[in-house]
Amino acid sequence: MKLYTYFRSSAAYRVRIALNLKGLAYDAVPVHLLKDGGQQRKPEYLALNPAGLVPALEVEGQVLSQSLAIIEYLDETQPAPPLLPSDPLGRARVRAIAQAIACDIHPLNNLRVLRHLKREFGISDEQKDAWYRHWCELGLAAVEAMLTGDARTARFCHGDAPGLADCCLVPQVFNARRVNCRLDDLPTVMRIAEACEALEAFRLAAPAHQPDAE
Amino acid sequence: MKLYTYFRSSAAYRVRIALNLKGLAYDAVPVHLLKDGGQQRKPEYLALNPAGLVPALEVEGQVLSQSLAIIEYLDETQPAPPLLPSDPLGRARVRAIAQAIACDIHPLNNLRVLRHLKREFGISDEQKDAWYRHWCELGLAAVEAMLTGDARTARFCHGDAPGLADCCLVPQVFNARRVNCRLDDLPTVMRIAEACEALEAFRLAAPAHQPDAE
Known part of the structure; x- marks a missing residue:
């Protein structure tokens, strides 16, 4: 798994916590939100995540966006330990x-x-x-x-x-x-x-x- | 079920659509966001939903807030027709x-x-x-x-x-x-x-x- 992340982004921070809680290894790909006029707005990144925001998670040949959607995906595919209750x-x-x-x-x-x-x-x-x-x-x-x-x-x-x-x-x-x-x-x-x-x-x-x- | 709603709130609108797609009947309780200095900020409403926002759904003796969380709850408890795919x-x-x-x-x-x-x-x-x-x-x-x-x-x-x-x-x-x-x-x-x-x-x-x- 590849996580497009920026150290100070709180949305990326949420996903990093979830990956760690699940014990899942990942490659961090830094996307600097300030350098080069914002690397998240470069065509290469927009091709992966058209919203031009971090985080994005590359997994199963697809790129997932939106931190809460990514965490729910991790919880559905790697259920232990659960991040949502069962009821x-x-x-x-x-x-x-x-x-x-x-x-x-x-x-x-x-x-x-x-x-x-x-x-x-x-x-x-x-x-x-x-x-x-x-x-x-x-x-x-x-x-x-x-x-x-x-x-x-x-x-x-x-x-x-x-x-x-x-x-x-x-x-x-x-x-x-x-x-x-x-x-x-x-x-x-x-x-x-x-x-x-x-x-x-x-x-x-x-x-x-x-x-x-x- | 009781839905605390405001006609023009797009978050409430989302939940109304989901309830209708599921064919679920509900009582609409209007919360006027402009009248009386904002009915969503009255103590009676804050006791139900401390965030002071609409919508809120009263169900099973509890009050649920946040439109997406409410829709996921409806989808989990009333699975047909599904509002999320299965994969x-x-x-x-x-x-x-x-x-x-x-x-x-x-x-x-x-x-x-x-x-x-x-x-x-x-x-x-x-x-x-x-x-x-x-x-x-x-x-x-x-x-x-x-x-x-x-x-x-x-x-x-x-x-x-x-x-x-x-x-x-x-x-x-x-x-x-x-x-x-x-x-x-x-x-x-x-x-x-x-x-x-x-x-x-x-x-x-x-x-x-x-x-x-x-």
């Missing part, structure tokens, strides 16, 4: 936590969006950081409420083994720390993120451990 | 198309985001529309490339029966038309959207057919 209500809950991050927070704070804001509306770096923190804090507060209000939250987001929701939570918390979000009101989110970060699968997937880290 | 590569493809819309386009054009842009950066209505069209056109161009470049695209996004990707495509095309996006370069997207719109399940899920339509 439909539990699966819906785990997917909802993952999507509360992947749909409601991350897309607003993507590099391409921050650049567009600056280019089109001429916002300052301060305004850019405030925008980032606003969506990150609002979204993580919702995740905190989803976690604290539910007895299925345990050592990890859903039970005592890490899964899809944790694969999304940790990269988002990484970003939240990087932009100095307020984290005091997120005791459950932070407790779970720290439990994850103690595991090698999460540690080795972190941006600083990637071959393309700067 | 893992096909499932990954359908989910990736759905997420290219639900993660890469829609979150940027959400009502709350447009309002935030206006409030924080004081952008004009023209700038707001340009922002909307930018992400919608860029994202739908990626979806068009995903569809045209793949032999599994047929009458619908994946094969000859509508599924999860189509549930996402039609509401996004509805939005694209509403804000006058350029659609000429999207022959496959538009052909499939029109094939869907000819079906009653899609027609009855449209904003104009909702009890809370204005």
Whole structure:
């Protein structure tokens, strides 16, 4: 398997965690989002992934895109250890936590969006950081409420083994720390993120451990 | 089943389509995103769905959130007709198309985001529309490339029966038309959207057919 990745992309970070949790070896192909005007916009990469985003996973002669779709594929084809629970209500809950991050927070704070804001509306770096923190804090507060209000939250987001929701939570918390979000009101989110970060699968997937880290 | 919905919400629209495709009856509970300072932010609703977003589905004594998680739940508990193919590569493809819309386009054009842009950066209505069209056109161009470049695209996004990707495509095309996006370069997207719109399940899920339509 070949993973097209960028060390700091949180979507790629999610997939790296999932691959590590499954114990699957892969070749990392770095796609630098800033160099050469953005390597993800080169024709060679667009031929693989027309959306021009990372990550993408080359497997079985095909190229899969979208981090959550890739992780579900890994979970279906390499079921142990499972990243989703077996009951439909539990699966819906785990997917909802993952999507509360992947749909409601991350897309607003993507590099391409921050650049567009600056280019089109001429916002300052301060305004850019405030925008980032606003969506990150609002979204993580919702995740905190989803976690604290539910007895299925345990050592990890859903039970005592890490899964899809944790694969999304940790990269988002990484970003939240990087932009100095307020984290005091997120005791459950932070407790779970720290439990994850103690595991090698999460540690080795972190941006600083990637071959393309700067 | 009770669906918390807003006629114009594209995430709720997706779930309405899925419920109709499955032939499942439900009670629609309108949550008006503009009235009363936003009914989705009232404590009664936040107690059901802490993210304060629509849709939410009350079922089996629980409240599910996030449109894609809800549709996957429906597909797992009411398998006929299936909204995802049975092979893992096909499932990954359908989910990736759905997420290219639900993660890469829609979150940027959400009502709350447009309002935030206006409030924080004081952008004009023209700038707001340009922002909307930018992400919608860029994202739908990626979806068009995903569809045209793949032999599994047929009458619908994946094969000859509508599924999860189509549930996402039609509401996004509805939005694209509403804000006058350029659609000429999207022959496959538009052909499939029109094939869907000819079906009653899609027609009855449209904003104009909702009890809370204005």
